[in-house]
Each structure stands twice: as structure tokens, then as C-alpha cells.
Amino acid sequence: MAAVTEQLLLPHEQHRRRPARVLAVTVSVAVVLLLLLVVVPASLLRRTLLGAPSTDRVALTLLAGAKEKGAVCLDGTPPGYHLQRGSGEGADRWLVHLEGGGWCSTVKECSDRRLSSQGSSNFMRSIRFMGNGILGGDQLQNPDFYNWNKVYVRYCDGASFSGDAEAQAEDGTTLYFRGLRIYEAVIDELMEKGLASATQALFTGCSAGALSMMLHCDDFRARFPQEVSVKCFADAGFFIDEKDISGKRSLWSLYDRVIHLQNVRKVLPKDCLANKEPTECFFPAELIKSIRTPMFILNPSYDSWQIRNVLVPDSSAPDKSWLSCKENIRNCNSTQVEVLNGLRNKMVNDLKVVEDKEDWGMFIDSCFTHCQSLSGISWHSPTSPRLENKTIAEAVGDWHSGRSQGAKEIDCKYQCNPTCNSLPPPRDVTAFDRVEIY
Numbered sequence: 001m002a003a004v005t006e007q008l009l010l011p012h013e014q015h016r017r018r019p020a021r022v023l024a025v026t027v028s029v030a031v032v033l034l035l036l037l038v039v040v041p042a043s044l045l046r047r048t049l050l051g052a053p054s055t056d057r058v059a060l061t062l063l064a065g066a067k068e069k070g071a072v073c074l075d076g077t078p079p080g081y082h083l084q085r086g087s088g089e090g091a092d093r094w095l096v097h098l099e100g101g102g103w104c105s106t107v108k109e110c111s112d113r114r115l116s117s118q119g120s121s122n123f124m125r126s127i128r129f130m131g132n133g134i135l136g137g138d139q140l141q142n143p144d145f146y147n148w149n150k151v152y153v154r155y156c157d158g159a160s161f162s163g164d165a166e167a168q169a170e171d172g173t174t175l176y177f178r179g180l181r182i183y184e185a186v187i188d189e190l191m192e193k194g195l196a197s198a199t200q201a202l203f204t205g206c207s208a209g210a211l212s213m214m215l216h217c218d219d220f221r222a223r224f225p226q227e228v229s230v231k232c233f234a235d236a237g238f239f240i241d242e243k244d245i246s247g248k249r250s251l252w253s254l255y256d257r258v259i260h261l262q263n264v265r266k267v268l269p270k271d272c273l274a275n276k277e278p279t280e281c282f283f284p285a286e287l288i289k290s291i292r293t294p295m296f297i298l299n300p301s302y303d304s305w306q307i308r309n310v311l312v313p314d315s316s317a318p319d320k321s322w323l324s325c326k327e328n329i330r331n332c333n334s335t336q337v338e339v340l341n342g343l344r345n346k347m348v349n350d351l352k353v354v355e356d357k358e359d360w361g362m363f364i365d366s367c368f369t370h371c372q373s374l375s376g377i378s379w380h381s382p383t384s385p386r387l388e389n390k391t392i393a394e395a396v397g398d399w400h401s402g403r404s405q406g407a408k409e410i411d412c413k414y415q416c417n418p419t420c421n422s423l424p425p426p427r428d429v430t431a432f433d434r435v436e437i438y
């Protein structure tokens with residue numbers, strides 16, 4: 001029962017807890033579902049409910065020799081990934097996706113992660129690539145990548161695959177900050193499993209995973225011969241160094257703690273470190289100045305995660321009206337929309353360097369959402385956000401394949417894009433910014 005519930009969760013289909021009056025309806029629906037479960041085979045049920053072809057579970061592979069390499073999750077268990085083999089023309093093409101999930105910035109926060117898959121592979125299970133986004137296997141819904149080899153690398157270090165240190169937890173046990181070693185050991189192992197002979201590779205990630213990808217994009221590219229097409233695709237990882245509504249640089253402070261706690265340094269670009277603080281060099285606005293590999297940046301300019309956690313974090317003591325505004329942009333009054341526009345303006349400004357980068361692409365829509373490539377609703381559907389009448393899948397596919405050269409689209413301000421209206425506001429993310437794709 002629990003397993004089936006899990007499969008039905010998709011980012012845009014999860015809603016916040018309903019008020020009590022909806023409870024009755026919910027219960028009736030649950031009873032019907034329960035009855036269906038008894039009489040209908042699970043795969044058929046899934047197809048009926050989601051209109052999607054059923055796909056097989058993709059097993060969790062634990063990294064071999066993790067302990068010897070010191071490439072371990074926060075609790076010392078081996079890290080893991082899910083590898084689904086490609087077929088047909090996709091057999092020698094590889095998509096490598098780094099999982100997201102925020103950061104842990106104190107010994108306490110990192111210790112707590114050991115009780116979840118975000119800090120321990122003891123809690124990781126097999127998954128299904130069934131969100132019909134970029135990891136989906138349906139050609140109609142994922143025309144450019146459906147038959148590729150796909151790897152979903154689990155995130156269990158709390159510092160965007162970039163730290164290298166140890167600490168002692170309050171209970172006296174060792175906390176391992178080995179994200180950098182995890183990245184290196186996992187890519188090494190994938191190379192042996194066929195990645196080394198890829199003819200095309202796309203390196204991606206969403207949210208904190210997109211930041212991880214940006215930190216490693218050029219290194220990833222350097223592992224392949226020049227004639228191999230290697231590109232990077234960042235989904236919702238363009239985190240902005242913006243003050244919150246109380247005037248504090250909350251995200252900057254968070255990054256500052258992460259970098260010092262976990263000893264993040266080696267991955268930061270040298271030309272940035274030469275004249276800026278390491279913390280500054282952890283922000284995409286600085287990272288993209290140094291990245292030489294072609295990259296596509298997908299980000300909503302009213303990024304719901306950033307509005308909730310950067311602009312209006314709980315520590316900024318938002319009043320009732322701000323709480324309902326950050327829950328759903330439609331609840332924001334005109335003064336608040338102006339504040340949100342400030343975040344957008346900073347993002348648009350930080351992205352100016354991309355204009356000069358020939359092989360790069362952008363899709364900066366003005367929707368209130370977060371990761372958009374993992375769910376079919378935003379990736380490629382009749383109700384997807386569109387810019388220049390293209391869905392995200394079309395824009396990314398055209399850029400990737402060279403069908404159209406370097407499309408860089410920045411949407412007009414909220415509320416001018418009617419294609420944003422069909423997206424429900426994403427569920428609130430509490431402890432971690434966890435994107436369930438299964």
C-alpha cells in the first residue's frame with residue numbers, strides 16, 4: 001500500500017494538507033482506491049490514473065568500494081544511484097542527473113539527515129522513472145531523451161556533492177562530509193559501465209542538484225574526448241544572492257555555513273576565488289562566468305523555492321499576508337508582487353553574461369514553480385509553460401540537438417504569461433527541498 005502511494009506522487013500533483021471539510025471526500029476517494037487496489041492489477045491502475053505507460057522499477061546500485069575510497073554518505077554508508085539502460089539510438093547516449101534536496105549547514109542539521117535517504121543509503125529504495133519528464137520513457141512526452149541511458153544519482157552529503165571533511169556529531173559518532181569524493185567515485189564507476197563510450201552526454205540536476213551539476217560541469221566534460229557532445233542542463237538551480245524581506249542575506253549565510261562546515265573549496269572556480277570570497281563563488285551568478293561547457297539554464301523567475309526560502313524565509317518573520325503570498329503567488333498583493341519582481345530583476349541581471357555565450361540556452365519563465373524538467377505537466381504537455389510557443393522539452397531539445405541555435409528566452413513579468421496559469425502551486429517543502437519523481 002505504501003509503495004503504491006509513493007508511485008502516485010508527482011511534484012505538481014502533491015497538494016498541501018486539505019482542510020477538514022475536504023476530508024470526507026478524501027476518505028471516500030481513498031476507499032474507492034483501496035477497492036480498486038484489491039481488484040485491479042497495480043500496473044493497470046497506474047496507467048488508468050496517470051495515463052502513463054508503466055515502467056519498471058530501477059534498482060538502487062550502491063557504489064562499489066565506497067568505504068575504501070572514503071566516498072560515503074553523511075552516516076558512512078555507501079552512496080547510490082539508479083541506472084536505466086538506453087535502447088535503440090539512445091544506447092550510446094547518457095543522461096546523468098544529480099538529485100537535489102537543499103543543504104545542511106550545521107552539525108545538527110547534517111546529523112538529522114542520517115535518518116533519511118538524504119544522509120544514508122539505508123533509507124534509499126528502488127525508484128520508477130515515471131514522472132514523464134526528462135527521465136520518462138515515453139517518446140511522445142519526452143521526444144529527445146526517452147531512449148537514453150539514464151542515471152539518477154542520489155544526494156546524501158548535504159553540500160551539493162562538493163564537501164570534503166569530517167566532523168563529530170553530538171552523539172560522538174563521525175559525520176562524513178564526502179560529497180566531492182562521491183561525485184568522483186560515482187562518475188568513475190559509471191564510466192566503467194559504459195559512460196566512457198557515450199557519443200552524447202547530458203549532465204543535469206534539479207534545485208541543489210543543479211547547483212551540484214554547475215559546480216562539476218566542466219570537470220564532467222573534461223572526462224570525454226573532444227568529439228563527444230557533452231552539455232549541461234541546470235533546472236531550478238539559479239539561486240540568487242538576494243536579501244530576504246527583513247534585510248538579511250539568508251541564503252548567503254546558509255551557503256557560508258555549508259562551505260565552512262563541509263570544507264567546500266576545490267570545486268570553486270579559481271578565477272572567482274582570486275578576487276572574491278569562497279561563499280560568493282558558490283552562487284551560480286559567479287559560477288557561470290567560468291563555465292566553458294555549453295549549458296542550458298531553466299529557471300522560473302518567480303521560483304517558489306527561492307520565494308519561500310530566500311526571499312521570505314521563516315527567519316524573516318513574515319506576517320500572515322506574507323505567509324499566504326509565499327504559499328501561492330495569486331495571494332500576493334501589489335506591494336508583495338513588487339518585492340517578487342525584485343528577485344526576478346536580480347535574476348535577469350545575473351543572467352546577462354549568458355547572452356554572450358554562443359552555445360548556451362535559457363528558458364526563464366515567469367511561473368510560480370520550482371523544478372520543471374522532472375514532471376510531464378511542466379516538461380511537455382498541452383498545459384506546459386510555453387515561451388515563444390515552445391514547451392520546455394521543445395526548447396531544451398532544440399538547443400541540445402542544434403535544431404535551433406542558442407535560444408535564450410526570458411519571459412515578461414508576472415502575470416503576463418497565460419501558460420503559467422494551469423500549473424498548480426507546488427507543494428510546500430518543509431525539512432528538505434525534496435523532489436519526488438517516484
Ligand SMILES: *[C@@H]1O[C@H](CO)[C@@H](O)[C@H](O)[C@H]1NC(C)=O
Nearest residue numbers: 319320321322333334335336
Ligand atoms: C501588502 O501586504 C504587506 C504585508 O502584510 C503590507 O505591509 C502592505 O501594506 C500590503 N499592501 C497593500 C497594497 O495592500
Ligand SMILES: *[C@@H]1O[C@H](CO)[C@@H](O)[C@H](O)[C@H]1NC(C)=O
Nearest residue numbers: 381382386388389390391394
Ligand atoms: C503553438 O504550438 C501548437 C503546437 O505545439 C500549435 O498547435 C499552435 O498553432 C501554435 N500556436 C501559434 C500561435 O503558433
